[in-house]
Amino acid sequence: MTPAGQGTGSTNAADTADQRDSRVGNLPDHSGLRTPAAGTSSTSPVVARPPGAVACRHVAEEDRSSPIAVPAPPAARHPLDPLDAGEITRAVEILRRERPVTPAARFVSVSLNEPAKGQVAFAAPADRPAAGHSAGGSDSAATPREAFIVVLEPRQHATYEAVVSLTAGSVLSWRPVPGARGPVTQAENDECERVTRADPRVRAALERRGVNDPGRVQVEAWGIGTFAVPEDAGRRVVWTLLFYRERPDDNPYAKPIHGLHAIVDLDDMAVVRVEDQGIVPLPPGSGAYAADRVGPLRDDLKPLEIIQPQGPSFEVRGWEIRWQRWSLRLGFTAREGLVLHTIGYEDQGTVRPVIWRASVAELFIPYADPRPFQGWRNAFDIGEYGIGNTANSLRLGCDCLGEVRYFDVELADSSGDPYTISQAICLHEEDVGLLWKHFDPATAVTETRRSRRLVISFVITAANYEYGIYWYFYQDGTIEFEAKLTGIVLTSALAPDETSEFGTLVAPQTLAAHHQHFLSVRLDMAVDGLRNTVYEVDTEAVPPGADNPLGNAFRPVKRPLRRESEAQRVIDPLRGRYWLVANPGKTNSLGQEPGYKLIPGNNVLPFSHPDAPVTQRAVFATRHLWVTPYQPDERFPAGDYPNQHPGGAGLPAWTKADRLIENTDVVLWYTLGSHHITRPEDWPVMPVDRIGFALKPAGFFDHNPALDVAPSPSRHCPGQDTSP
Numbered sequence: 185m186t187p188a189g190q191g192t193g194s195t196n197a198a199d200t201a202d203q204r205d206s207r208v209g210n211l212p213d214h215s216g217l218r219t220p221a222a223g224t225s226s227t228s229p230v231v232a233r234p235p236g237a238v239a240c241r242h243v244a245e246e247d248r249s250s251p252i253a254v255p256a257p258p259a260a261r262h263p264l265d266p267l268d269a270g271e272i273t274r275a276v277e278i279l280r281r282e283r284p285v286t287p288a289a290r291f292v293s294v295s296l297n298e299p300a301k302g303q304v305a306f307a308a309p310a311d312r313p314a315a316g317h318s319a320g321g322s323d324s325a326a327t328p329r330e331a332f333i334v335v336l337e338p339r340q341h342a343t344y345e346a347v348v349s350l351t352a353g354s355v356l357s358w359r360p361v362p363g364a365r366g367p368v369t370q371a372e373n374d375e376c377e378r379v380t381r382a383d384p385r386v387r388a389a390l391e392r393r394g395v396n397d398p399g400r401v402q403v404e405a406w407g408i409g410t411f412a413v414p415e416d417a418g419r420r421v422v423w424t425l426l427f428y429r430e431r432p433d434d435n436p437y438a439k440p441i442h443g444l445h446a447i448v449d450l451d452d453m454a455v456v457r458v459e460d461q462g463i464v465p466l467p468p469g470s471g472a473y474a475a476d477r478v479g480p481l482r483d484d485l486k487p488l489e490i491i492q493p494q495g496p497s498f499e500v501r502g503w504e505i506r507w508q509r510w511s512l513r514l515g516f517t518a519r520e521g522l523v524l525h526t527i528g529y530e531d532q533g534t535v536r537p538v539i540w541r542a543s544v545a546e547l548f549i550p551y552a553d554p555r556p557f558q559g560w561r562n563a564f565d566i567g568e569y570g571i572g573n574t575a576n577s578l579r580l581g582c583d584c585l586g587e588v589r590y591f592d593v594e595l596a597d598s599s600g601d602p603y604t605i606s607q608a609i610c611l612h613e614e615d616v617g618l619l620w621k622h623f624d625p626a627t628a629v630t631e632t633r634r635s636r637r638l639v640i641s642f643v644i645t646a647a648n649y650e651y652g653i654y655w656y657f658y659q660d661g662t663i664e665f666e667a668k669l670t671g672i673v674l675t676s677a678l679a680p681d682e683t684s685e686f687g688t689l690v691a692p693q694t695l696a697a698h699h700q701h702f703l704s705v706r707l708d709m710a711v712d713g714l715r716n717t718v719y720e721v722d723t724e725a726v727p728p729g730a731d732n733p734l735g736n737a738f739r740p741v742k743r744p745l746r747r748e749s750e751a752q753r754v755i756d757p758l759r760g761r762y763w764l765v766a767n768p769g770k771t772n773s774l775g776q777e778p779g780y781k782l783i784p785g786n787n788v789l790p791f792s793h794p795d796a797p798v799t800q801r802a803v804f805a806t807r808h809l810w811v812t813p814y815q816p817d818e819r820f821p822a823g824d825y826p827n828q829h830p831g832g833a834g835l836p837a838w839t840k841a842d843r844l845i846e847n848t849d850v851v852l853w854y855t856l857g858s859h860h861i862t863r864p865e866d867w868p869v870m871p872v873d874r875i876g877f878a879l880k881p882a883g884f885f886d887h888n889p890a891l892d893v894a895p896s897p898s899r900h901c902p903g904q905d906t907s908p
């Protein structure tokens with residue numbers, strides 16, 4: 185996939201870093217950013233419904249994405265703004281007009297072909313007046329708008345990539361991707377369900393299990409990885425998991441239809457064969473979790489309402505956000521969902537770049553159960569399906585609390601037509617306790633500051649599971665990433681007297697297999713510019729001796745990661761290991777390189793054997809940190825098309841070149857592993873489990889950057905009244 189970097193010239197990151205650095209360092213003024221966000225075409229105004237006005241239990245029909253018939257009028261677009269409905273429509277029209285797209289074509293995605301790194305400036309300081317630029321900024325006119333389109337041509341068993349210039353109204357490139365088995369679209373998943381339910385072999389097998397209404401069978405299309413048989417060669421196939429709903433509002437995962445799988449050719453949309461491993465009875469439980477089926481409900485919680493009478497402290501203009509000293513832009517793609525661009529921190533009148541682009545680039549879930557077909561279960565939710573398409577429409581008081589600003593996103597459906605997911609991204613502030621504090625007993629004066637953070641989030645539903653993705657920005661320059669895992673654990677059926685060590689019995693005859701979740705977060709860094717060096721920092725104890733007579737000494741040991749082969753690392757909590765991304769070309773007032781350190785949280789590695797097919801397809805997950813030199817077309821750690829790919833693509837392929845990564849333009853790939861030994865308490869719906877990491881300034885500032893945060897108003901903090 186080549187979603188960015190058209191016409192960027194040299195592919196040597198080191199050669200181009202200086203030129204791009206000058207653009208990042210010299211920030212063109214393109215602000216005018218204090219204007220309220222009213223009237224933007226693709227976002228909705230601050231929602232001011234009273235808390236509780238909308239019940240947190242809602243049905244999908246109310247808020248499911250709605251089709252758009254009329255393209256939005258052209259508006260000033262920033263080069264990093266995601267495509268709007270009008271641009272999606274136009275890009276597809278241009279492609280259909282100029283290239284032989286067949287009526288059978290299925291669109292995987294129509295998304296912004298992003299400008300290459302450094303081609304767009306970070307924000308200007310907030311108080312710098314706009315100098316007569318369009319709303320999009322000084323780059324808007326010079327940067328062409330382009331769409332990157334992935335199209336499946338099922339009759340040809342081919343996947344095509346196109347780049348369409350919206351500015352020129354023409355197709356810039358159109359090519360089949362050799363060997364690619366494009367991702368499974370939502371429409372294909374729906375069709376796969378239809379043909380599986382209709383297949384006579386499946387129906388007969390269902391009847392043998394006492395299931396006489398195929399309409400109550402939920403069919404999920406799962407990536408088959410490398411498990412297709414030789415007769416499937418050349419086919420784009422999936423295998424299916426089947427679940428049964430006794431009632432339409434049942435939890436389907438309570439009744440896994442064990443041992444019955446259809447292999448479906450998605451291009452031909454036909455069941456290729458049916459595998460029946462023998463009957464295991466449907467588990468008896470209902471797995472109900474809805475409020476009207478689990479009562480009586482607790483009634484002893486009193487209201488907790490977040491009130492911000494003067495509104496939120498953030499400012500939104502189009503897709504740009506400013507809050508405290510932070511500035512950044514939002515993006516959204518069908519594959520990754522939320523993308524953050526040009527994250528900068530304003531310091532003494534200058535917006536200092538920190539991150540060029542950040543997103544979750546892959547999401548890989550391997551399962552532990554080795555039984556026939558259960559061993560096939562693994563998912564690459566981003567590469568095999570795409571998570572942006574599954575973003576939830578968020579609800580005030582349910583997903584986010586307080587003064588919330590939502591962003592609608594516009595994506596393309598399988599026909600290439602635009603549709604909207606309303607309220608897909610949530611922006612709000614949270615009080616998070618202490619920011620800093622000290623009591624001086626000599627003066628009996630306490631200085632206390634409360635911490636507030638800006639939260640940018642979205643939630644996806646990947647079949648049984650929900651993932652909430654949260655980016656937090658703090659007043660002291662810290663950035664945190666957190667994933668909240670919830671939803672329903674994947675089940676299989678056990679015979680009444682059967683047990684398994686590869687999962688936990690969560691209900692009678694219901695096994696929730698142990699599994700892991702690996703998120704690869706791609707952090708395209710730009711700490712104070714584009715030339716960065718990554719250091720691994722361990723703390724070591726100094727041996728007792730002349731320099732350490734009391735044996736107490738310890739010190740951090742900083743080692744630069746000079747080449748890609750040196751930059752495939754795992755965590756080491758007992759050494760206090762972290763990774764520092766620093767700019768060796770600059771110094772703070774203390775003579776130190778300004779940097780940000782990546783501080784790992786809980787983490788784990790895959791337990792699948794290194795030679796196992798599933799591990800081979802997810803080599804990225806076998807290391808927690810990878811560092812690569814920036815290349816615009818290196819975006820996805822398991823490769824551009826993981827579906828049915830045998831493995832080796834992405835990070836393991838790129839890093840074979842063992843490129844230099846010191847004092848150049850670097851991308852960090854941090855893998856977070858959530859280790860899920862399942863519990864009965866995860867059933868029938870799982871309480872949120874959290875995993876994350878932090879990016880903290882380390883020498884980026886000369887002192888605590890949150891010194892200038894004002895004490896809280898007196899009503900909340902008596903004795904510190906600074907309000908007029």
Ligand SMILES: [Cu+2]
Binds near residue numbers: 669699700701860
């Ligand atoms: Cu899990």
